[in-house]
Amino acid sequence: MSLIFEKSVEGRQGYRNPPSDVPLCVELPDNLKRATDCPLPEVSELDVVRHFTRLSQQNYSVDTQFYPLGSCTMKYNPKFTERVAQMPEFTDIHPLLPQLRQGEKFTQGSLQVLYEMEQLLSEITGMDHFTMQPLAGAHGELTGVMMMAAYHKAKGNKKKYIIVPDSSHGTNPATSAIAGYETLTVPSDASGSVNFEELKKHVTDETAGMMLTSPNTHGVFNSDIDKIVDLIHSVDGLMYYDGANLNAVMGRCRPGDIGFDAIHVNVHKTFATPHGGGGPGAGPVGVNKKLEPFLPISRVEMKADGMFFLNYDYPDSIGYIASFYGNFGIILRAYAYILMLGKQGIKDVSDHAVLNANYIRERLKSVYDLAYDRICMHECVFSALKQSSRGVQALDIAKYLIDQNIHPPTVYFPLTVKEAMMIEPTETESKETMDRFIDVMIQADKLSQSNPEEFHFMPRTMPISRPDETKAAREIQTNYFNQL
């Protein structure tokens, strides 16, 4: 499809600005002005609407397709939450307004949303306090690890290492590194959990803490998780709970009760805020009493008279981690979702996410090899090793699914499983949707036996097929204007 720039016609305009109704026109000196006008497209509003509507139709999305992308929790995003997020009373508030004297009076509604979300997320996860500020899951991780570093500094601990399992998301080691720690990776055992004997060898007085996703990316809940927590705590290390997979365990267990010291929550996964084609999300961080003094400022609190306000007076705080109070518009959507579901509804989410994943696991396990043949949590990991011996790899199966109008599962992650296919149906999908997916997966396996070459031409139904990624990386072309 042509680019919006290629649709440009000189002199065409898509939007009429309000007039300059003041009696002067300022001319800036030449040395402060750009030499030529910014080469934005010249198109009509209809050109714009049609262009982007057509582009949107080239996407698969939760609204249009089954999207069992493992580790991403692609559940349905309720339309209601979009509606409240667009209310002008919320969208039109300038973030500096509550920082004016008496300015808080004008933002009580927004501050109350942030305040109540802290209570709600604390109750769901068993933590003592939350900050809504982190702007994404990985940003939450960084906030959490910086608080861990502040804790060790305050206690005079000499710490050097953060431990991560080999099944972890790449963000965990990357976060540890940019927060100033070295990463130690521990292998998994035969059941898909952390290998405890190996872990023991890695834990020393220099262990700052461990980052753990639970259930982990193998879809396994480590039943001996308390042993890990005790071991890390025995050297005054801290336990960080990567909440990427919280959708599996709500109402069944709480990281805070198990002894985790910090946690981030991906609200765009668990609490149904939209993924937006890759953001914006939000990654609120919860902590227990040990880490509470180090929470970022500002914190939203309530005065005795019921007024909400921003408190900056925390001398031990790690400081500012975002410009304001977090992705407010996203937090508001999650707030609406939690209020609607309530106590039973939130627990049902996890129950049905796990039920659906096990249903798929059970029905496909005779066709594809399971990475770990056991009851799973909210996602199941298969390996396409059998199919790949016939010349059909996980990526080929993904392309087959695209032709069947299904978004593929996550492939080649976790890195610990060869030819991995990670399937997460979520609780919002119906049995007939899953049945159709299962049938399609079975057909793919049959085709891998009868005609494996056929896969290499897939997908056939889409505008494009099998982009040349090597060319993209070698002949870097990331800007239309560089071609001109």
Add this chain to the structure above:
Amino acid sequence: MANYIANTPQEIQDMLKVIGVSSIDDLFKDIKPEYQPQSFNLPEGRSEFEVFQKINGLAAKNISGLISFMGGGYYDHYVPAAVLSIISRGEFYTAYTPYQPECAQGTLQALYEYQSSICALTGMEVSNASLYDGGTALYEAAMMAARITKRNKIVMDGGVSPVSRKILRTYTNNLHYEFAETPVKHGRCDREQIDKLLDKDTAAVILQNPNFFGAIDNHSDIIEKAHALGVLVIESVYPVSLGLLKTPGEMGVDIVVGEGQSLGLSLNFGGPYLGFMATKKKYIRKMPGRIVGETVDQNGKRCFVNTLQAREQHIRREKATSNICTNVSLCALQSLVYLSLLGKQGLKELAQTNLNKAEFLRQQLEQINGVEVKRSTPTFNEFTISMSKDASDVVEEMIDRGFAAGFPLGQYYKGMENYMIVAVTEKRTREEIESYVKALKEILCR
């Protein structure tokens, strides 16, 4: 069962039978009984209508309707209806990161066009697919400069947003960086001081244009001196101003970042926003964040993919350029639609209108006894005034008269308690500007 769960009681039984267990509880046996939540006191679930009532009540507790002259990097521009209409398409907002390019060309092409627009605005060669917000983008830029130069000293101009500077310090607290800040002189960069601080250990100097006080500048001279010492220049910019102002590319800036909120995003009480970053082509492999590139498919057709992923955490883990997992695709799309609607002429006109209206207010304020307008440099749509009274007191009184009059500087700059910054966008009419002047006059000349 409601709550967006489709399974019926019969289906639940059928599925449990296939799995070979008798209840959903059986699926949770790995969670030991002692891990049962010690408490789970959430409110009972409610209908959509009831929750709407509750949230509507909260919305009413936000008192809007103040006529806003607030800026500080976040501006009250009008957002055309088509912007929200397009980003509300489920095909965009309920998709995820384009891991499978064949079924994500919509997002990928839009991000390619976004990157191109950012390059057009800034005059730079390459852009990434966006970062969380302007503040965190500045931190990413500083880390990027340190990676490129393998140096660890950062010089920051005092005209850079104080919040962004605080963020940068938080993130580097545990790392080995050395910071030097130079206070502004007559409202703009103190060239002499910056000169003194730059040396062969300096990774980067960070500037902002227009700066936090609203002053616009041409940094070419500073950039030339920095480059002679191998120091990179990072500049934070306000994108709407680039409809008129000299681009960072023209000045020779190495890494450009900024807050993209003004490009069609609501103020939203602080987020979601849009961090953008652009640089020279030679530095692209050191840039953090997603990058979309053009290529061809197996039939030779032009298409778009995530590229240079070997920089990223999901491949490189602890050796990645950043821990960032995603960008803010939907916000990037939002800014792209906005820029496409405005177009070449529209953006220029918008910038000129902002400039005119701000200058009109500035001239009116100069007439007031008790106001001093800082005139040492040209400004764009925001400027600094000092007053005969404490700025926080004045702002408080102005609120009573229906104005969010500006942002007092005392909170971030010691000794500037009587100063505030005042912003004017295209949304402020002449009538509103004149009544603002009248109100301020009454307060100051009492």
